[in-house]
Amino acid sequence: MTSAPFPPKPQEPLVTGRRIVALWFPHWAAETSRADYDATQPFALIDMHKNAQRLISLNKAAGIAGLYPSMTLPDARALVPDMQTAMADLQDAAGRLQKCAYWLQRYTPWIGEDTMLQTADGLNDYGLLLDISGCAHLFGGERALLEDIAARFAGYRAGRGITARAAIAGSIGAAWGLARFAAHELVIVPEGQDTEAVLPLPPAALRLSPPHIDLCQRLGLDTIAELARFPRADLTRRFGPEPVLRLEQALGQAGESLNPYLPPPQFLARKNLPQGVTQTEALTALIGELCETLAAQLQAAGQGAQRLDVALTRSDNLVLALALPLAHPSADAAHMLRLFEERLNRLSGGLDAGFGIESLQLVAAKTNAITAPQENIGLSGRLRKSTPIAALGGLYDRLVSRLGAQVVVRPVPHASYIPERAVRFVSVLQAQSNASNAVVNPLVDAAARPLFMLCAPEPIEVIAEIPEGAPYRFRWRRVLHEVTIAYGPERISPEWWDGLVGESHAGAKGHNSKTRDYYRIEDTQGHRFWLYRDGLYDRETGNPRWFMQGVFP
Amino acid sequence: MQRALNSSRQANRAKRQHKLNRLHRLVAKHEPMVQRGASITTGFAEIDAYFDAQVAGGGVPCGGLHEVAAESTADMPAVLGFAHRLAARFMAQGADDDVLLYGQTHAACRDGGQPYGPALAAHGLSVEKLVYLDGVTLPDLLWAGEQALTCPSVACSLLTSSETVPDFTHSRRLSLAARAAERPILLALGKTAASAATTRWRIAAIPNQGWQVTLEKLRLAYDTPPPSAGWVLYPATMQIVEKPNVMPLMRRAV
Incomplete structure (x- = not known):
């Protein structure tokens, strides 16, 4: 049986270059609970569990003395009469783990909580997952990084230490199993060798649920290798889909994502409804209430929201998320609500509430300090206007939330001789750039530029008296124009640095690398145009093309 | 006898x-024709002389809806030039850091292009004060104009629509709002319909760098109606050529 050939793998492991550290703290709750106990003596946390007072978490010394988690307190006392105990505070322990996760951000920004939160006994399990892909070299390699982590945990509270086991592997499943079931405290699996490292571990290393682990034991499957020998279809039939998924995740054949800890939003308003709401009016009223709650929070903290995220959860668990950027930080509930109203009205296809929205959440995702506007006392209503800048910011917000950020723009001068590049449009929401920094070409006479520039130069058919001369008549948008006055040429050469960059893309270079001769033109009707010949005749091109670029009033 | x-x-x-x-x-x-609040001069001597002598208030009132319409679609650039001229005058009435809201419909944007920053200075406007709506629908455009009236920092809004026209209800709503806010809305239109505007100027480009400006409609108290032939203007700042000693390359007799 054991000599049976290993069946072919269903698929090659994904080579992702991903490196995961799994940390496991077998004695977390006990070791981090109190500052004043004697770490060399047995110590345990006690709680009611399965109808009895049991040991929830113990320290190392207690383990050596023969105690184990989920043991009842009387049994433990019989074994170790002078054991120190304390009541467990599990919420506190979880909070400390989260703190620890933030602290671990010194190694990598991507830290996730463990996927299995309970052991087979139903007790809390404390572990963390770190995605260190691309981070290890900053600490001198994976070995150095792991040893650094271990040393820091060992040195916790003046050397009392936190017991930590760690493993680095290419998948979450492999790292998790190795951290708990490998022979050594610190394990590093070289890239691509996850399979070899995982196969000798017991099936429990696959993050299986207790019934599945029991079943494996009864079937005599002592290692993952024995489990993996079965065809996957048979396993699924016998165990259900979970063990196969876990197996493939451990072997790196199935992907698994790491949900990172994110700092909780500081300003949040939430509302759960007893029954789904579908009407937009009702939703707007509810959002209005949330806006008021949030605005009160923001005002108390002296902050204004710069970005608002609202999440509407439907009864079928679909989450509709809307994000609203604001021009200026605001803590004005009425203003926020108005923006949301605009936004809800403008949703493409309307708001699809399905069978109803059951929960609403409003978060100020980005905030900034605001100076609270002073209340005007004793002035008539007409004088009680907000400050001009804030008013303008409010207008921008309303325009942007209805029309879109790319539509509401402001022109910003840009240092370029090419006319269409001399100005750019940026969203009004972007901070007002230091416009004075932009170089305005002093040679350009503002009156010599058209008031309106076409979005793109349009090719026109031109008849000129001489090839290098001004146009005599031209056809633009199917209308023939007879030229009466032509003033020019104003010659604009390509910027010398342009050709150097554009050498590799011939297309971009081809258009921009010709000299343009601009003419100001008036036709018989009195309409005035700005057009140019692209390329010097005979020197740059044999058959220069003409373009219409702008109109004069 | x-x-x-x-x-x-x-x-x-x-x-x-x-x-x-x-x-x-x-x-x-029922309909306050006599203007309230500030008014401006256009900077064109003939027009200002008419307003000064014949019209109550002696100028183009700031609070109101003003239409600048094209004689034909090809005259839209001239229309916008005149509208910018008025806008610059209105802006001068506002505070230093007030802005001009300039919006265009999609069609206007496609046909007439976008306002060109470096040229604005020649028309008395500044780049920093311009907020531009780059292509919206007509209802959105009018909505934006109404919103701008609620914000005291927008000294003037200029809305351009070359193909579609606001109907009477729209223009009446805007007109009332503008009069209440005592700030102007300028509508630059390719076509016209019945409207509640305070003034409607009809502009045509004429040869030799000029404009034919007709004041078609004036909802203010006046003694004699504006001349039906209009005024022929050759605005100096709008000249495409004519520097004193520079001859154009070509000049053809028309």
Whole structure:
């Protein structure tokens, strides 16, 4: 049986270059609970569990003395009469783990909580997952990084230490199993060798649920290798889909994502409804209430929201998320609500509430300090206007939330001789750039530029008296124009640095690398145009093309 | 005999004047024609002279809806030039850091292009003060104009639509809002329809760098109506050439 050939793998492991550290703290709750106990003596946390007072978490010394988690307190006392105990505070322990996760951000920004939160006994399990892909070299390699982590945990509270086991592997499943079931405290699996490292571990290393682990034991499957020998279809039939998924995740054949800890939003308003709401009016009223709650929070903290995220959860668990950027930080509930109203009205296809929205959440995702506007006392209503800048910011917000950020723009001068590049449009929401920094070409006479520039130069058919001369008549948008006055040429050469960059893309270079001769033109009707010949005749091109670029009033 | 006739004529005239005054008051009560608040001069001597002499208030009122319409679609650039001229005058009435809201419909944007920053200075406007809506629908454009009236930092809004026209309800709503806010809305239009605008200017480009400007509609109290032939203007700042000693490359007799 054991000599049976290993069946072919269903698929090659994904080579992702991903490196995961799994940390496991077998004695977390006990070791981090109190500052004043004697770490060399047995110590345990006690709680009611399965109808009895049991040991929830113990320290190392207690383990050596023969105690184990989920043991009842009387049994433990019989074994170790002078054991120190304390009541467990599990919420506190979880909070400390989260703190620890933030602290671990010194190694990598991507830290996730463990996927299995309970052991087979139903007790809390404390572990963390770190995605260190691309981070290890900053600490001198994976070995150095792991040893650094271990040393820091060992040195916790003046050397009392936190017991930590760690493993680095290419998948979450492999790292998790190795951290708990490998022979050594610190394990590093070289890239691509996850399979070899995982196969000798017991099936429990696959993050299986207790019934599945029991079943494996009864079937005599002592290692993952024995489990993996079965065809996957048979396993699924016998165990259900979970063990196969876990197996493939451990072997790196199935992907698994790491949900990172994110700092909780500081300003949040939430509302759960007893029954789904579908009407937009009702939703707007509810959002209005949330806006008021949030605005009160923001005002108390002296902050204004710069970005608002609202999440509407439907009864079928679909989450509709809307994000609203604001021009200026605001803590004005009425203003926020108005923006949301605009936004809800403008949703493409309307708001699809399905069978109803059951929960609403409003978060100020980005905030900034605001100076609270002073209340005007004793002035008539007409004088009680907000400050001009804030008013303008409010207008921008309303325009942007209805029309879109790319539509509401402001022109910003840009240092370029090419006319269409001399100005750019940026969203009004972007901070007002230091416009004075932009170089305005002093040679350009503002009156010599058209008031309106076409979005793109349009090719026109031109008849000129001489090839290098001004146009005599031209056809633009199917209308023939007879030229009466032509003033020019104003010659604009390509910027010398342009050709150097554009050498590799011939297309971009081809258009921009010709000299343009601009003419100001008036036709018989009195309409005035700005057009140019692209390329010097005979020197740059044999058959220069003409373009219409702008109109004069 | 002659004297008696004269006196009866005078009495008639006085009676008619009295009736007229009462009628004026009645109309003013329902539709305040007499302008309130600040007004501007256009900077064109002939137009200003007419407003100064004949129109109550002596200028183009800031609070109101003003339409600048094209004689034909090809005249839209001239329309916008005139509208910018008015906008610059309105901007001068506002505070230093007030902005000009300039919006265009999609069609106007496609046909006429976008405002060009470096040229604005020649028309008395500055790049930093411009907020531009780059292509929206007509209802959105009018909505934006109404929103701008609620914000005291927008000194003027200029809305351009070359193909579609706001109907009477829209223009009346905007007109009332503008009058209440005492700030102007300028509509640059390719076509016109019945409207509640305070003024409507009809612009055509004419050869030799000029404009034919007709004041088609004036909802202000005036003594004599504006000349139906309009004014022919050759605005100096709008000249594409004509530097004193630079001859154009080509000039053809028309």
